[in-house]
Amino acid sequence: MGRSPCCEKAHTNKGAWTKEEDQRLINYIRSHGEGCWRSLPKAAGLLRCGKSCRLRWINYLRPDLKRGNFTEEEDELIIKLHSLLGNKWSLIAGRLPGRTDNEIKNYWNTHIKRKLISRGVDPQTHRPLTATTAASNSQFDFGNASQLPSLSLTEFALMSQNTLKQSTLITAGESLDDGKCSSGTTEEADPQPLPPHKNCQSIDLDLSIGLGPYHSLIRESSSSNSAESKLQKMEVPFAAEAVCLCWQLGFQSVGQLCNNCQSNQGLCR
DNA sequence: AAATTCAGCAACCGCTTCTAT
DNA sequence: TATAGAAGCGGTTGCTGAATT
Structure with missing residues (x-):
């Protein structure tokens, strides 16, 4: 049987969003609010997948987004939250107002990982890199x-x-x-x-x-x-x-x- | 100046979870 | 309770510009 595709791929644009598309999406959400992403593209006159619209809005067009570089405090907070939550980017983003999960995920992969490695810390386990691999995959060792x-x-x-x-x-x-x-x-x-x-x-x-x-x-x-x-x-x-x-x-x-x-x-x- | 490599990031894909019926 | 559809999430890809050779 299978699930119907989320959108008509043959008639949707892919790749980078144009300014006009952004404006259409912003205008639509301003007047109608966030709602059914599946039907939004058609209603807004966009040749985009609903998922793509949602992502664009959440990650780049939302008015409450904080753009710009991460501060040192944000860096440390992300590191500590990651040590607690793992790759739960949406949960981590929920603790950093104005930041998105995608942004944090990218930032983690491009900056923080390296930062931790340079400190001698394993970015995945948050343990010293020299530590033995006896540790389990879990964040805590519940054997002890x-x-x-x-x-x-x-x-x-x-x-x-x-x-x-x-x-x-x-x-x-x-x-x-x-x-x-x-x-x-x-x-x-x-x-x-x-x-x-x-x-x-x-x-x-x-x-x-x-x-x-x-x-x-x-x-x-x-x-x-x-x-x-x-x-x-x-x-x-x-x-x-x-x-x-x-x-x-x-x-x-x-x-x-x-x-x-x-x-x-x-x-x- | 051209070619190549690398880093950063926007966007996509597929899977999981939630919700309505 | 089962099922389908919608939304959300995280991993991955690929494009672009900067740096290097």
């Missing part, structure tokens, strides 16, 4: 629970579900590692709760465990991807006994707490 200080069984079970879920459950500075904000495990895990690394404090994944964070997850549910929505579904049964890692990791002062702990005056835990 001792590397996860102060985690409850519930949290550990949650974190063991899969790599993405593991990483998104960490809040307030990914302090499960050596304090350098790499999510990879280290050869010598420090059993003491560490304060968030100063570079990590800028990251607010807002994905901490508990009632408060659960509500924050719901916030994006309408457009969330499956990993997030699955995460939400699986969190519900655990909510009653869930705790925030801010507390588990020993963050006591307001400045160290995640947004939920701050806004809930500690009720997050």
Whole structure:
């Protein structure tokens, strides 16, 4: 049977967009809003595939896009988010206002990879390049629970579900590692709760465990991807006994707490 | 000055996920 | 519950301009 093609390829333009096409697309979306991409080209008088229109709008024509070079702060944020989320470019882009997944992906491949390699860091695993390859493909090594200080069984079970879920459950500075904000495990895990690394404090994944964070997850549910929505579904049964890692990791002062702990005056835990 | 190589990035393709019926 | 269609995502390709030979 097969799926019908997303567009009539014989009658669609490909390649670079012209200014006229851009203007048509902008005009149409300004007056009708973003809607059905499949029918948009015809309605807007464009000989383009709907997917192509969507991509053009999202990546280049949207008015809220931030053009120009990435700042050093953005670089570091991308690196840290990538260490947590992997190649989930859309999730990473969601934490960088005005940047698109495609832009970040390209920037990663052309700049940041090299930057990390020059630092002696593997861009995929975020481990030192000299480290042995014994590490698993996952972001965390769950074979060694001792590397996860102060985690409850519930949290550990949650974190063991899969790599993405593991990483998104960490809040307030990914302090499960050596304090350098790499999510990879280290050869010598420090059993003491560490304060968030100063570079990590800028990251607010807002994905901490508990009632408060659960509500924050719901916030994006309408457009969330499956990993997030699955995460939400699986969190519900655990909510009653869930705790925030801010507390588990020993963050006591307001400045160290995640947004939920701050806004809930500690009720997050 | 011409040819070649390289880097950056826009766009495409195919697969997965979501949603409506 | 199953299915089809639409949207979204990530990997890859290929074009363009800059740098190098």
